Amino acid sequence: MTLPASPYVVLGLIAKKPGSGYDTAAFADRSVRYFWPISRTQVYSELPRLEELGWITGTLVPQDRYPDKRVYQPTPTGLRALRDWLDVPAPRQRIQDVVLRTFFGAYMSSQRLAEQLAEYRQQAEKLRAELLAIVEHLDAKGLDHSRVLTQATARYGVLQAEATIAWTTETQALLEPPQGQAG
């Protein structure tokens, strides 16, 4: 039984900020949404599942002005499951997977995060080369209107890859042990 990323995203959010389904969805919407969109109903459907796994526990909190809510917090088992999942690179590691791990970086080994950043940076460099080859190939064939546009889409990939390379580089620097300045 291997879970998709979404339950771990919800688990991680609950770990960072315990709360109700509504709270967690709102939190997602101002944090991971930018690189990992997750809908409110998706959050709701993951919660019972995580509770059955024993990774979070919910407590019913009665309210006057609003419907009663169920507030969740992570269990020690849940935190371990989160860490284990974060430490292992995603099956088909995409940039979002690495960004997600960076966001939950406090729950994982810095060593592992650094490794994943390095690995993805290489992937991005390879991708960039691949796309540049496509751009040149189209140049060689001659650029009519249609090919100009096709080439533009390849250029999109190139710029994308370059942004990714720049980001992994600057993020790797953050993880490096601070260099003591000798006097």
Next chain:
Amino acid sequence: MTLPASPYVVLGLIAKKPGSGYDTAAFADRSVRYFWPISRTQVYSELPRLEELGWITGTLVPQDRYPDKRVYQPTPTGLRALRDWLDVPAPRQRIQDVVLRTFFGAYMSSQRLAEQLAEYRQQAEKLRAELLAIVEHLDAKGLDHSRVLTQATARYGVLQAEATIAWTTETQALLEPPQGQAG
């Protein structure tokens, strides 16, 4: 009845290069895959649907060495449906939607493509500002290990947005009517 993007992607690929399901999946894998991944089985499942809509027609081609195949090509109705769909911005226009329209740009009005590029560029600029605000907000709160990593994920969005802005700018330039050089 409103269709998702996938059937239109398959329709567009068939328009660009008529062929079998296998051919189309292979074509997708060396073109739109970079910004719009679509699986082989997904392609297969869209084909009968597109044929029922009268947007493509399939002809059985018997083969000796391999299983018989069904080769598809677009109908005039299909090409009109494709154009109509491309001309209207996606409900929640994401960058991929615009890249997709650029890829199929030969089937749509250049005017409309230019509009969508301009619109998305503005979106990206707004997003960049939003993310920069988050970066600064975290600076103001003080940067512990966890916040440094959270900030890094916001930085990812910033670099991403900047790449997008750069791409829309350079692609817009391609669509501008060539300036005649007087002299």
Next chain:
DNA sequence: GATTTCATGTAAGACGTTACATGATTCA
């Protein structure tokens, strides 16, 4: 007074992925 927002969820169904299936051909 009507509409929007807050706060909480449930239910249905489309979408897309992973696994299964087949048989010939080429490569090691």
Next chain:
DNA sequence: TGAATCATGTAACGTCTTACATGAAATC
């Protein structure tokens, strides 16, 4: 001779989205 690839699909299933549902509070 065995494994991998080509070429064609089908079937099952889980994920995720869209629509539905409720009622109080705030806003216009």
